[in-house]
Amino acid sequence: MMDRLKAMLVKEFIQAFRDPRMRFILLVIPIMQTIIFGYAVNTDVTDVATAVYDLDNSRESRDLIDRFARSEYFSEYEYVQREERVRELLDRGDVRAVIRLERGFGAAIRSGRPAAVQLLLDGTDSNTAGIVAGYAATIVSRYNIDVSTQRLAHRGIVPGPAGVRLETRAWFNENLESRNYYVPAVIANIVMVITMLLSSMAVVREKEIGTMEQMIVTPIGKWEFILGKTVPFVLIGFINVALVTAAAVFWFKVPLRGSLFLLFFGTALFLLSSLGFGLFISTVSHTQQQAMMSAFFFLFPAMLLSGFAFPIANMPEPVQWLTYLNPLRYYLVIIREIFLKGVGIEILWPQMAGLAILGACIFFFAVSRFRKTLS
Amino acid sequence: MMPAPESYVTDGHSTQEPRQPVVVLRDLEKRFGDFTAVNKVTLEVRKGEIFGFLGPNGAGKSTTIRMLCGILQPTGGMGSVAGFDITRQPEEIKKNIGYMSQRFSLYEDLTVEENIDFYSGIYQIPADKRAERKEWVLRMAGLEERRLSRTATLSGGWKQRLALGCAVLHAPPIIFLDEPTSGVDPLSRRNFWDLIYHLAEGGVTVFLTTHYMDEAEYCDRLGLIYRGELIAQGTPDELKTRYMAEDVMEIACAKPQEALRLITALPGIGYASLFGSKLHVVAEKGERTPEEFRQVLEREGIPTESVERVLPSLEDVFVSLIEARDRQEGAQREFAR
Ligand SMILES: Nc1ncnc2c1ncn2[C@@H]1O[C@H](COP(=O)(O)OP(=O)(O)OP(=O)(O)O)[C@@H](O)[C@H]1O
Ligand SMILES: [Mg+2]
Numbered sequence: 001m002m003d004r005l006k007a008m009l010v011k012e013f014i015q016a017f018r019d020p021r022m023r024f025i026l027l028v029i030p031i032m033q034t035i036i037f038g039y040a041v042n043t044d045v046t047d048v049a050t051a052v053y054d055l056d057n058s059r060e061s062r063d064l065i066d067r068f069a070r071s072e073y074f075s076e077y078e079y080v081q082r083e084e085r086v087r088e089l090l091d092r093g094d095v096r097a098v099i100r101l102e103r104g105f106g107a108a109i110r111s112g113r114p115a116a117v118q119l120l121l122d123g124t125d126s127n128t129a130g131i132v133a134g135y136a137a138t139i140v141s142r143y144n145i146d147v148s149t150q151r152l153a154h155r156g157i158v159p160g161p162a163g164v165r166l167e168t169r170a171w172f173n174e175n176l177e178s179r180n181y182y183v184p185a186v187i188a189n190i191v192m193v194i195t196m197l198l199s200s201m202a203v204v205r206e207k208e209i210g211t212m213e214q215m216i217v218t219p220i221g222k223w224e225f226i227l228g229k230t231v232p233f234v235l236i237g238f239i240n241v242a243l244v245t246a247a248a249v250f251w252f253k254v255p256l257r258g259s260l261f262l263l264f265f266g267t268a269l270f271l272l273s274s275l276g277f278g279l280f281i282s283t284v285s286h287t288q289q290q291a292m293m294s295a296f297f298f299l300f301p302a303m304l305l306s307g308f309a310f311p312i313a314n315m316p317e318p319v320q321w322l323t324y325l326n327p328l329r330y331y332l333v334i335i336r337e338i339f340l341k342g343v344g345i346e347i348l349w350p351q352m353a354g355l356a357i358l359g360a361c362i363f364f365f366a367v368s369r370f371r372k373t374l375s
Numbered sequence: 376m377m378p379a380p381e382s383y384v385t386d387g388h389s390t391q392e393p394r395q396p397v398v399v400l401r402d403l404e405k406r407f408g409d410f411t412a413v414n415k416v417t418l419e420v421r422k423g424e425i426f427g428f429l430g431p432n433g434a435g436k437s438t439t440i441r442m443l444c445g446i447l448q449p450t451g452g453m454g455s456v457a458g459f460d461i462t463r464q465p466e467e468i469k470k471n472i473g474y475m476s477q478r479f480s481l482y483e484d485l486t487v488e489e490n491i492d493f494y495s496g497i498y499q500i501p502a503d504k505r506a507e508r509k510e511w512v513l514r515m516a517g518l519e520e521r522r523l524s525r526t527a528t529l530s531g532g533w534k535q536r537l538a539l540g541c542a543v544l545h546a547p548p549i550i551f552l553d554e555p556t557s558g559v560d561p562l563s564r565r566n567f568w569d570l571i572y573h574l575a576e577g578g579v580t581v582f583l584t585t586h587y588m589d590e591a592e593y594c595d596r597l598g599l600i601y602r603g604e605l606i607a608q609g610t611p612d613e614l615k616t617r618y619m620a621e622d623v624m625e626i627a628c629a630k631p632q633e634a635l636r637l638i639t640a641l642p643g644i645g646y647a648s649l650f651g652s653k654l655h656v657v658a659e660k661g662e663r664t665p666e667e668f669r670q671v672l673e674r675e676g677i678p679t680e681s682v683e684r685v686l687p688s689l690e691d692v693f694v695s696l697i698e699a700r701d702r703q704e705g706a707q708r709e710f711a712r
Contacts, residue, residue: 213480219470
């Protein structure tokens with residue numbers, strides 16, 4: 001048993017590291033993905049380019065505009081003079097918001113009548129538009145409080161306790177940096193794509209180039225062959241986790257608050273599923289191309305329905321149920337919570353159990369479908 | 376020829392005893408959908424025998440070998456190798472055989488040595504024997520200087536030798552070789568056959584397929600397979616004497632080209648060709664005597680040195696058998712209509 005497994009492993013490693021394409025996949029792709037998600041993907045909404053269309057041009061209007069400009073969320077792009085220019089800027093995507101103040105704004109404020117400020121938003125990206133509207137509301141309500149306080153002070157009244165003030169503190173990711181949320185998740189993405197893609201090629205490649213025929217006539221056992229084909233990818237998966245974690249922690253300064261050991265343990269559980277799927281695809285495919293297509297066919301929905309970018313809680317209920325069959329869902333929770341919350345197995349055990357059960361089912365199903373013949 | 380290590384020659388003495396069959400096929404059948412690739416083949420190969428499997432492309436040779444090696448499951452009949460049933464005990468069989476597939480099937484991205492090491496591990500050759508076996512294979516295949524070359528860079532002949540080396544690395548008592556010498560130069564082919572003889576002398580049973588008639592002559596026994604059916608089997612001599620339905624003559628005469636044209640045009644001539652400077656003629660049985668040929672040629676002014684009945688070549692036998700089979704099937708189709 002050991003002799004054969006050892007021979008298989010030696011061979012698989014020589015093949016994996018001798019192939020330049022493989023080396024590229026193994027080392028360059030994880031680094032690239034990390035950098036893309038670390039730098040390029042940024043869902044934080046700050047410095048929204050904003051045009052100002054001030055028809056009033058009073059002290060009051062300038063004061064309000066100033067408050068927008070001083071916040072880190074908006075940045076002044078242009079003072080617009082004509083109505084058509086507003087349209088033009090929004091159409092071209094030069095600005096994502098326009099603040100418009102009607103003539104008489106200052107006069108209304110001064111005389112205590114209701115005044116309106118209009119916020120025009122580019123709603124193409126509904127998510128961002130919503131966030132921007134929220135920021136604007138905060139700024140405007142702050143302005144309202146200040147205006148009424150001043151007015152009361154004018155009449156010699158010192159305002160009492162001003163009702164409720166909301167104080168928000170974000171735990172685990174104090175500055176609400178999207179990088180902290182996405183970079184650890186890249187681990188899950190990379191481990192899944194690489195181990196599943198490579199393992200789905202593993203067996204079918206030997207079928208395609210004809211070496212499988214020679215393997216079949218040897219007395220190698222089914223398990224020796226399967227372990228020989230999967231154990232290298234477990235190692236590769238671990239190397240990927242280590243690489244991305246190092247980049248996340250040392251380069252992007254993403255906090256790693258939990259146990260590294262638990263992270264690897266969760267990875268091992270996840271690999272059971274991803275290698276199981278890979279092996280299954282490899283067993284039923286006839287060509288490498290077929291295997292690659294099938295792998296992608298599974299990878300895309302798995303990623304979309306994992307909570308990687310789109311929160312599961314926002315999905316329709318039947319789809320939410322479906323996500324329980326998606327191993328990536330559990331793995332993402334494990335990774336993010338270990339990184340950001342630093343929680344341990346006492347919290348994560350349901351996810352781990354989910355992964356273990358799902359993984360065991362998938363892997364054993366794949367093994368049961370594997371046959372040592374070509375028919 | 377270099378000596379094999381001892382492990383190979385252990386049961387050399389058994390060649391004296393009556394040889395028991397080690398490969399047995401009974402009505403073995405393989406269908407792919409409604410196409411029958413191997414149709415009820417029955418044959419036996421005895422221990423230490425070199426059995427040659429001949430047949431045109433697509434006849435079912437590889438399919439038969441693959442069933443015997445446990446690569447394909449038969450769809451009917453039974454077979455056994457080394458006493459183990461091919462459907463029920465394929466893994467037992469695999470411990471007792473070496474196999475060389477028609478298509479090169481070692482790892483091209485590994486070096487010669489790495490391939491050998493890999494199969495040593497897979498066949499669980501004891502650690503203390505590995506080095507010795509490896510050297511033996513390298514020497515046998517003449518690959519000592521290329522042990523560090525990537526297999527992909529070897530030429531066709533070298534690859535075949537390495538494949539044979541890996542197939543016999545674990546000293547199996549039975550080896551299956553599917554067109555082992557295709558694409559190998561004549562000198563290497565001779566070496567290859569020296570090795571096969573040597574293995575057979577050591578009691579190894581060799582089951583091989585070939586398209587080369589000269590190689591067929593080297594086999595102890597032959598089976599001819601055509602469209603999935605075994606249409607003849609026996610020693611090369613048996614095939615030549617028993618199965619030939621036609622007469623074969625050899626004619627030495629002047630102007631052989633012209634003579635060939637004349638003779639081909641005669642009725643009752645199956646096939647005629649130039650064989651060196653002589654004419655090789657296959658004629659329907661009893662249809663023409665040597666004397667008639669002489670008369671025909673001399674009438675046309677071609678001096679004829681000799682006309683004699685000769686033993687057919689294996690090629691004659693095969694062509695004759697296949698044509699007979701085609702005629703028979705053609706007749707059956709006519710009848711069915
Ligand atoms: N997996 C398969 N599915 C369908 N048909 C097949 C399969 N394998 C072989 N065949 C068909 O079975 C027939 C016999 O093939 P086989 O490879 O045994 O021929 P062969 O005698 O080895 O020929 P060659 O001399 O060309 O190697 C061929 O017609 C081939 O097309
Ligand atoms: Mg063949």
